Amino acid sequence: MPETRVLLEHAEDPALRTIDGYKGYGGYATLEKAYRELEANEILKELEDSGLRGRGGAGFSMGKKASFLPRGEMAKYLCCNADESEPGAFKDRELMQRNPHQLIEGIAIAAIAADAGHAFIFIRGEYDSQADILDAAVAEAYEAGYLGKDILGSRRDLELIVHRGAGAYICGEETALLDALEGKRGNPRLKPPFPAVQGLYGGPTLINNVETLSNVPRIVAHGAEWFKGFGTEQSPGTKVVSVSGGVRRPGNYEVELGIPTRELIYDLAGGPLEGREVKALYPGGSSSPVLTAEEGLDLPYSFEAMAEAGSMLGSGSIIVADDTVSIPHMALRTARFYHHESCGKCTPCREGTNWTVKMLERVVRGEATPMDLDIISSVQENIMGHCLCVLGDSMAMPVSAMVRKFRPEFERVMDEAGQRISVVQAPAEVLGAAT
């Protein structure tokens, strides 16, 4: 099964990073056409008809989101979410690094549709080299007249700023991103109002992921029908999938949505390492409920199939756990991440992530009882849906799935660690205290 390279087409060519290289492959022709011939409504309709679903995690229709923006004279904004920080996800990094102009063209076209005069690329601070590449590409685009004032004689303006974050997973959440962009601590906001109505600086704001916006130039160039020729009915298009963990060739592979997950893991990423087997996988980044190998491998890789199986496609990042991985330790590693990244605004998330880590540490140290597993599960239930944003849910979903599906392994790890304690520590601590 070969890749279907659309977004990553010509990505092997380093010249693609420069505006001349990009134009050599037909780049910016769609933007020129959009400015000269197309109305905002036509672009919007094409995006809606294409069925393009957001590639950042939630999978919401991009065209629909853009159509929620009110019309009128007020200042509107477009934000590209390049804060890719989900463990397992590294596709936006590849897209920005190899083809920055595709993203800039997508932003410029989407800005026409959304009638936005200011656009921002909010890129995570760790992606310093990619931000440098974007800075250079944006400067080239200004120079060529694709950004700035009165673009191509259209009387439209678009200012584009590459804004570097400073290290906070929460800023990938769209309202926290807006707060960070407004120069505050990155805390999420209460929704509604949704950003499309009241976002950056209180104005209507369209927020889309890097990969979503990178799809825009080709959809507008070739039409919605062409785009729907890829993928499945409910998940049209191609997807850059990050495959990592226990596979031989971890990396980004662009495939049509709906191909069997097994092909992604075995044919493209080379399958598990020598002598190992796939035990479990996160199908859509660390926030997605973990699937066992039996559940996950034969599912089509699409939004609907993953949702039906009780998980999610999320950002499109598969982390493979092979049979050497201890699931309780993986759960602890996952919980620690969310505990560290919780912004602390909502109690269920702040305290829930904290206690989940403490309880999972007791599990792997052998100090827990089977009842603790039930408490862990109930803590997860009490986080879900009770916070301003889904960061807490993003821990609750994979952790509760692991406890449910691998309960015997949790109990075994608990027992084995408990026996080690009784052998090693009992004489010194327990007996010593008794006498």
Add this chain to the structure above:
Amino acid sequence: MSPVDGPGIVNPNLPTDRAVSEGRVPERSPEAIPELHEVDCPAELRERIETLIGRYPDKHSVSIPALWAVQRLYGWCTPEGIRQAAAVMQVTPAYLESVASFYDLLHTEPVGSHKVAVCTNISCWMRGGDELLDAFRAAAEGREDLFVTGFECLGACDIAPMASIDERYFGPLENAEAATAIDQLLAGEDVLPDKGLEKRPLAGDARA
């Protein structure tokens, strides 16, 4: 009635704490916005922040980029640097400090001028990220000017286990390469020239 219900209940057996009974009196108002002439702001920092302010619709948006500029200049977000940026932006230093303390990459304490962040998240952990962090820590032992830290997912699971060395990505790394990388870094040489992320082909092309 509990003590928080209001004044009036004073236990005569306790020593008087003036800070409690009269309120703390800070030396200067934390809300005061410093004036430019009160801080010795280097011209380049001032120009950088003023340019940034001109680009954004609202000056507050400049806070993170301004703190980056402070950190680039001083190595970390020094209280003095924060005051200088606050004076240029005309916001309180407390405001900028609240922003700086939220983000992992902005340091509010001194760190070495070379920064190594080793990813220990799920994919790197599976591939030996913890051991790599130990190797970097051991190699950095007793060497000055180095800041080695474990870090959450850096978005490079394809090159696990990996590290970000002075903001550039390297991987997949062997534990033994930690010492080599640190030697090269401190000697001012190119760090692990074969392991840089930028030079890697697309995963699908690498096997062809």
